[in-house]
Amino acid sequence: DIQMTQSPYTLSASVGDRVTITCRASQSISSWLAWYQQKPGKAPNLLIYKASSLQSGVPSRFSGSGSGTEFTLTISSLQPEDFATYYCQQYNSYSYTFGQGTKLEI
């Protein structure tokens, strides 16, 4: 099975900061990577698919890059509503795998 490793586990930042979260796959997944945002008590929300495609309705301050085994999610200028937990997910095969999550906190 493909393993996904995110870093960092927690990230402290301030409004207006530029932040980057990294996700590594245990084997190549081409560009079959998604990023989700989850707030407490809520279902996840898709931000990025196919490594770099912005989901409709998601603010342009979110961007994704990478291919193969290494990927990044960047938030260009943090807004108060961005403080949440972020997950990467591979969908190279039907055995989807999520990273362990990155909690973005003030």
Next chain:
Amino acid sequence: EVQLLESGGGSVQPGGSLRLSCAASGSTFSSHAMNWVRQGPGKGLEWVSTITGGGDTTYYADSVRGRFTISRDNSKNTLYLQMSGLRAEDTAVYYCARVTAAAGTIVYWGQGTLVTVSS
């Protein structure tokens, strides 16, 4: 607008069984693969199972294979997860989730239903 509504969660003793349902609306149900994803208390997301649109192919996480069965009734726009041999580590919020062709991965999620396995 796509809506997914899970039901069937609750408390069950270890070794017991439970069936979750997910009623879908707003789109052509049979055209899309469906998934169950769970999240234990204070934990991350864990993919559980996927079923293709026609229901002919299913996939399972190693942690549930042989104990859980995913199925769907396209005439009722409903997805199911039959869970047996439940363990304490199966305690989680279970989300029904739908893939879109455009994204190739999960876009739509239900609100989740809580399953608690405890004696």
